[in-house]
Amino acid sequence: MRILVNSLRLLAVIGVVAAVLGQWLVSSRLAGYNPFNFFGYFTIQSNILIGIAFAVTLVAAARRKRADLGVSVLRGAATVYIATTGIVYNTLLVGAAVENTVPWSNDLLHKWIPLYAVLDWLLFSDRARLLFRHIWWFLLYPAVWTVVVLVRGATDGWVPYPFLNPSQGYGVVTLYCIGVGVTIALLGVLVVGMSRLRLVKV
Numbered sequence: 001m002r003i004l005v006n007s008l009r010l011l012a013v014i015g016v017v018a019a020v021l022g023q024w025l026v027s028s029r030l031a032g033y034n035p036f037n038f039f040g041y042f043t044i045q046s047n048i049l050i051g052i053a054f055a056v057t058l059v060a061a062a063r064r065k066r067a068d069l070g071v072s073v074l075r076g077a078a079t080v081y082i083a084t085t086g087i088v089y090n091t092l093l094v095g096a097a098v099e100n101t102v103p104w105s106n107d108l109l110h111k112w113i114p115l116y117a118v119l120d121w122l123l124f125s126d127r128a129r130l131l132f133r134h135i136w137w138f139l140l141y142p143a144v145w146t147v148v149v150l151v152r153g154a155t156d157g158w159v160p161y162p163f164l165n166p167s168q169g170y171g172v173v174t175l176y177c178i179g180v181g182v183t184i185a186l187l188g189v190l191v192v193g194m195s196r197l198r199l200v201k202v
Contacts, residue, residue: 005124005202006061009054012116016051019108026102041160046081047109050117053078072128077138079121080187086114092163122194126202130195135188142184
């Protein structure tokens, strides 16, 4: 079972790298390409984070060590972020017109990687039991990301997603931010709760 689980995680890491690279190869050739914009998307960052979390977990497994609390917190946080990506994309961004998107990359980053990451966390037992106070750590990165995006939207005008566009009014943007923040907190509660389950022993 351990070999199967590690193989699935390795495939997930490869999938993240391939999908991000595939989209980057297209986006980087466009006029006006800005790496800060490309890597500023929560989608890209959350996929990179879950890829790193799986890679760290694989290294721990190669050393025949059970994932310690630090590794589990990293993986739990990354699971929250990638699940947020999947939920936001498939609710707020359904039907949004995005030019120059690579279809297979888009599906991997917004659908299949989020789905696998959640199932991986739910099913496999090689993780420490998290505490509810870890949810505050889960919220730190999204809060910083949101502040940076809002500052950029008010200064250079770049926003990664339509619901964060200040042109619709900061009251509306604030409501969206609160909604996403509550979603992240609730996902954090679920991730911490699921860390206590031992459905498939690894």
